[in-house]
Amino acid sequence: MRAVLIDDHQLVLEGLGRVLQRQGMQVVGTFLDSAEACRFLRQSPVDFVVVDLRLGEMSGLQAVREVRSLLPRSRIAVLTSYDDPAAASEAVRAGATGFLLKTTLSSELGRQLREVADGNLVVDARVASAVFEPRRLLGDSELKTLALVAAGLTNREIGARLHLSHHTIKDHLTKAMRKLGTSTRAETVAKAVQQGLLERA
Template sequence: MTSAASPITVAVVDDHPVFRLGMVALLETLRDVTVVAEAASAAEAAQLPTDGLDVVVMDLQLGDGSGVETTRDLLRRAPHLRVLVVTMHEDDESVVASIRAGAHGYLLKGATPDEVERAVRAVANGELILGARIAARATGHLTGSRSADRHPFPELTLREREVLDLLARGYDTPVISRRLVLSPKTVRNHVASILTKIGAPDRPAAIVLARERGLGHDGPA
């Protein structure tokens, strides 16, 4: 934890140079925040000097590795660090994996400058903070049956519900793959997980259940 009188020292880890430079430029405009290091890969992140470093802003997809594993490795080496994940991924698995790895914050890359500043200061102070969309979904999961009425199949992740909705619209694996920018293998893996979670023996049965719960009614575009 940093004291009120001490500047917050930050390192930015992101393999996309435009985003990384933009984040550095934003952070350097903030009062009492100093960017002391950058890394463009998991390998470079492993070499970050951690003495005197407070916060690491971490992407999840690094060119040579996972931001989740990089977070875990950094915190194993320097438990005092606070990691703020800033990523394009909002699926439940990524959020849970990041928090389990030790991250104190999770923002999407569409976050406003004010949200970034608030998150950096919060995690530096040892608080756990989630971006608005992530927090809203987490709250929805915690509200139980009332949330289930608004979000059918609460046992599914957001991505799995998207796949099931497209299945219920009558799309096959190649079309779902193109629409969600996923590999066919990933789509098939999602379908297998969906069938297990909702207790459907096969795709036709899953489609029937999905339509009964309100999914898939728009039909193929």
């Protein structure tokens, strides 16, 4: 998979390039300037573009719109230091398929970037509420699993009830924790209840 990186800091470009290479991607261009990147993309289409939200003469959102116009089938991840929910929502509306934060650990960021490159919509949990309605944030399987966790069942008991392996149940819980920005079963259930996610699960 061919990728282009756009950020106005050279050190970020170098570090991000290493992250993508560890994910098996080929970085074919790095650019400090989005206008220059767009000129390159007109001549050399790629599969995946990672762009900073705050750039020079062309904003990151303008760059997203331009790239989306040039490459309708490409995956575009916005990578920023700003955990601004409004910006996340605007970026997705502009055509981004990912909104990720630079403060994320490199191993987790690599996984998130790989998910975006594979065609998934990935929005950091810290800003996801602005992009997804609460009921859409978690999938049906994750909601059913959380409802049974709230009822006091163990992973094995939940697996037996849903006819799934306990490993699959653990995976559903891990995904729910990531999406809700929590780290324990109790915290995840509490947040899901607080947001009204389990009312119809």
